[in-house]
Amino acid sequence: MVNQKNILLCVSGGIAVYKACALTSKLTQKGANVKVIMTESASKFVSPLTFQALSRNPVYTDTFDEKDSEKIAHIDLADWADLILVAPATANIIGKIANGIADDMLTTTLLASHSPIYVAPAMNVHMYQHPAVMENMRRLEEWGYHFIEPGAGYLACGYVGKGRLEEPETIIKVLEEHQSHNLLLSGKRVLVSAGPTREKIDPVRFFTNRSTGKMGFAIAHVAAEMGAEVTLVTGPTEQKVKNNRITRVDIETAEEMYQRMHEFFSESDIVIKAAAVADYRPKTVYSQKMKKQPGEWNMEMERTKDILKSLGERKTNQFLVGFAAETNTPLEYGLNKLEKKNLDAIVINNVAEEGAGFGADTNIVTYVNRFQEKEELSIASKTEIARKLFILIDRDLRADN
Incomplete structure (x- = not known):
């Protein structure tokens, strides 16, 4: 899947630069067109000539x-690339990109790019775990x-832990998998609900929940x-839409x-x-x-309409997926929901589990299909x-056909 792809490899300064050499070689062998940008620090580890x-x-x-008077190099490279790979990505370069700093060839090109960007970090384990780097x-x-x-x-600094640049073969495998998935939903129309709802009490107060969308x-x-x-039908949330393929529809109740x-x-x-919809509202x-x-x-409170159940009753050829955010015996409740609401799949998670609650940047889920x-x-x-959910949904859609 990288054959004939234009890949811009951005190399920042760290001992793992030597792996970027092997990465360049392997990408070229697979038929990719590779161009390389190096920071000044990277050039101290390996010569640009290599x-x-x-x-x-x-x-x-x-x-x-x-190099070409008719072109501005960093704009031309940004436009040329089908995808960009930053490997190794140091804590310094990650910090620059995250804060919009463009003070060299690498960071300037990244700011000018609209291509998918892949980042492969490499640094000391304590640097990798630092709150600033994580943020x-x-x-x-x-x-x-x-x-x-x-x-x-084992890291070059002598520590043993997470921080070693992933092997070139694994990096290429990730790129190939992502490229193969890029057209997985081509031609499909996807409807998603997100965020909380607000149920009004008076002009000042309302009931809601912890969902962030x-x-x-x-x-x-x-x-x-x-x-x-x-x-995307969404309740009130601070989340932003960043893709012109998404039509956002805002609702409140x-x-x-x-x-x-x-x-x-x-x-x-x-x-x-995926929305967390209120089950009750003030009468x-x-x-x-x-x-x-x-x-x-x-x-006094009254029940709201069961959106998921009503969609399950209406569905013809749609692949309908519900979410079950639970705190007690989540699998049992999720399986019950899967059957009662005529779903094709349910995504179950325990929101009381660390790393899986409302507002977290991570999640831990169990996907269960109708079988x-x-x-x-x-x-x-x-x-x-x-991304993994859509791979599973695609698998189940293909099985149905």
């Missing part, structure tokens, strides 16, 4: 060294960068990256979400209901702010969980 010989292309090290990686992942996690083992937005973005046209999900349902191929909504009164205040075949997805970023 990468030039391995890639059979000029190596770029200086923003102001314009920078989290920010980049939110922006759509893909991370190839470092391996664990991160999982639903991750699902929408991954679906778009895989070639789908996506409609459970009733509004019910109406909008049904509006787009019939034209959808895959429907994933009476006050037009004026309720004033404080002596004693207790009892409020009760289970797939455990261990802790990973919500983007990576979303």
